[in-house]
Amino acid sequence: MPSTSIERKTYAVLPPAVGPYSHAVKHGNTLYLSGFTAFGTEAQGQSMDKQANAILEQIKAVAAEEGTDMSSLLKVTVFITDFSQVGELRQVLVHHYAENLPASSLVEVSKLFSPQLNIEIEAIFGL
DSSP: OOOTTEEEEOOTTSOOOOSSOOSEEEETTEEEEEEEOOTTSTTTTSOHHHHHHHHHHHHHHHHHHTTOOGGGEEEEEEEESOGGGHHHHHHHHHHHHTTOOOEEEEEEOSOOSSTTOOEEEEEEEEO
């Protein structure tokens, strides 16, 4: 029997989900975000740091919808297609995290679902 504390969520502030997934799943006081990309944003097809900035703005928008901010960010998993751009990426991450550094994993992958994407970020918030 499924737990009644599981809530599958989509957000009007985000591009529509284009596959069989929810933007997020809330379980108790934990919010698990799907992998966000710059797909459907002005940053699609741009540099990794521009895409990362667009993704983190989406993540912040979801946090605001949930009544919180980046200070509640617990963990991120960042998938990138080119490790040589990690320096610029780290600058963007530090800017958005400020003093609220989450636990983090950084993984290089061969490709994402579109050749115009070079980064995807999953996030977990404690609410």
